Amino acid sequence: MSELLRxxxxxxxxDDEVDILALKRILIDLDQDIAFSIAHDGSEVLSILRENVTxxxxxxxxxVLLDLNMPRMNGHEFLEELRKDESIADTVVFVLSTxxxxxDINRTYQHHVSGYIPKDRLExxxxxxxxxxxxxxxxxxQRPGG
Amino acid sequence: xxxxxxxxxTPTRQVASNSDLSELASLRDFLPEFGVSNLTRKxxxxxxxxxxxxxxxxxxxxxxMLPIWAALxxxxxxxxxxxxxxxxxxxxxxxxxxDGDGILISGPIVERFAQFIHSCGVHHxxxxxxxxxxxxxxxxxxxxxxxxxxxxxxxxxxMAWLSYAALFAVDFIMYWISLRTLQxxxxxxxxxxxxxxxxxxRSNEELEQFAYIASHDLRSPLRSIIxxxxxxxxDIGKTCSADTREHLRLLKSRTERMDNLLNDLLxxxxxxxxxxxxxxxxxxxxAQEIFDSLHSNDKMTLEIRGGETEIxxxxxxxxxxxxxxxANAIKHNKRDSGHIWVSFERDKTALNIIxxxxxxxxxxxYRSKVFDVFSTLDRRDTKEASGMxxxxxxxxVLHKKGRISLDNNDLGGARFTIRLPILxxxx
Numbered sequence: 001m002s003e004l005l006r007x008x009x010x011x012x013x014x015d016d017e018v019d020i021l022a023l024k025r026i027l028i029d030l031d032q033d034i035a036f037s038i039a040h041d042g043s044e045v046l047s048i049l050r051e052n053v054t055x056x057x058x059x060x061x062x063x064v065l066l067d068l069n070m071p072r073m074n075g076h077e078f079l080e081e082l083r084k085d086e087s088i089a090d091t092v093v094f095v096l097s098t099x100x101x102x103x104d105i106n107r108t109y110q111h112h113v114s115g116y117i118p119k120d121r122l123e124x125x126x127x128x129x130x131x132x133x134x135x136x137x138x139x140x141x142q143r144p145g146g
Numbered sequence: 147x148x149x150x151x152x153x154x155x156t157p158t159r160q161v162a163s164n165s166d167l168s169e170l171a172s173l174r175d176f177l178p179e180f181g182v183s184n185l186t187r188k189x190x191x192x193x194x195x196x197x198x199x200x201x202x203x204x205x206x207x208x209x210x211m212l213p214i215w216a217a218l219x220x221x222x223x224x225x226x227x228x229x230x231x232x233x234x235x236x237x238x239x240x241x242x243x244x245d246g247d248g249i250l251i252s253g254p255i256v257e258r259f260a261q262f263i264h265s266c267g268v269h270h271x272x273x274x275x276x277x278x279x280x281x282x283x284x285x286x287x288x289x290x291x292x293x294x295x296x297x298x299x300x301x302x303x304x305m306a307w308l309s310y311a312a313l314f315a316v317d318f319i320m321y322w323i324s325l326r327t328l329q330x331x332x333x334x335x336x337x338x339x340x341x342x343x344x345x346x347x348r349s350n351e352e353l354e355q356f357a358y359i360a361s362h363d364l365r366s367p368l369r370s371i372i373x374x375x376x377x378x379x380x381d382i383g384k385t386c387s388a389d390t391r392e393h394l395r396l397l398k399s400r401t402e403r404m405d406n407l408l409n410d411l412l413x414x415x416x417x418x419x420x421x422x423x424x425x426x427x428x429x430x431x432x433a434q435e436i437f438d439s440l441h442s443n444d445k446m447t448l449e450i451r452g453g454e455t456e457i458x459x460x461x462x463x464x465x466x467x468x469x470x471x472x473a474n475a476i477k478h479n480k481r482d483s484g485h486i487w488v489s490f491e492r493d494k495t496a497l498n499i500i501x502x503x504x505x506x507x508x509x510x511x512y513r514s515k516v517f518d519v520f521s522t523l524d525r526r527d528t529k530e531a532s533g534m535x536x537x538x539x540x541x542x543v544l545h546k547k548g549r550i551s552l553d554n555n556d557l558g559g560a561r562f563t564i565r566l567p568i569l570x571x572x573x
Binding site: 016018022119120 | 365366369373377
């Protein structure tokens, strides 16, 4: 099962140290070799994604785990910029947030996120189940020559 | 605005609508006293007193009718005397004195009367003026003269009618001024009430927002602390010293308490602003549900009386009230077994709820304190109590314009008595 988890590269967009630790622990708990990167604000995520595009064939399948409260460019702003940039607009994004405000939720879905997970419901086993099933069933956007 | 319940010592949110105020204040409280000679607004304010509106309407109408009666009488008198003058000259001449220029009512008396009228206010002046006009008409009709003027009976009639019209005009003007003043006062009162309500609303919203932000932003680092302490426990829990293990346990319990406190604080701030809808609640079922979810061991038993009582209201408010009261009873029971009684009773005007137990009870000295925010009677760490439970209950009761009281029952346990008035459109 962890084969599937290795196919993707998790991009954690989060600025709170302890929340990053929590995610790291969950990911490493699932698979020692799981690939992940950490970005602290929206613009960092964008640059990582854009750099990835330039890799052509070697480009990885990113799944962005996005927190809404980040400095400089927060989650909502990031989503706007992401969907505007055609080269990376098809990126898969799951929102992980403390907020359960319907306004936040709806706003992210306006930007076509793949899911919205409140942080207090997040724990290792359900995370694993979710992404294992997801990867089992899902096809990523097909890149030319990829 | 004064609070309506005598146990409500915090202002509850009131939004005044037009219809509320029109019933309350405007028409009954702001009516000018009659007989005020100078109808300036300042004087009206000084002479405000409560007159039932209906009585006033009768007075006004009666007033208007009075000139009509007087007019009719005047017409009758004038027509009558004119008729007499024309048809029975002999009769008139007999009462006009031997020389023909004596009159039924002597001149000086008429003059006195005229002076008296000038000293009265406009209001009285108008009415006495009418009477005078009647008398003058009568007088003039009898002699064919009005203050040494040669006037025909037709002219007399015209004068009489004119004086009636003048009286009517004065009356109408007075009525109109009163009405306008009334409207103005009502508008002022409404504006003031709206301003007060808007301020109250704004201050409530600010408070809610503050509580929301405070609890929300405080919970974030708290969550981190909880996570970290869990991880530490996971990583070293097996190999650390007993002291460290104890410290970790205390750490977890304190963070749990803080989490509860913030939760309760948030809930407390939110009371009154829920956006759910009313539903029919079967109170006995709700109480049983709450009890089942709260007590984990078989220490306590619950007896419900009047459980089939139903009420139509927001479920969350009753849920919070009952769960805090029942949880309170469970928490404070120190013995191996305990009993809780919950009774519901509904009559035409109110819903009565009594929650009592056979626990240690609450000493009289502390009975009002327990309802304060952040007050607990036991050491905090023995109960992980936030101290907010009863404060929440009280806030809900006051929000429903009800009353809550506390005493000890015959068994020495605490007894909370709540009375919630049922208004026309539900609680």
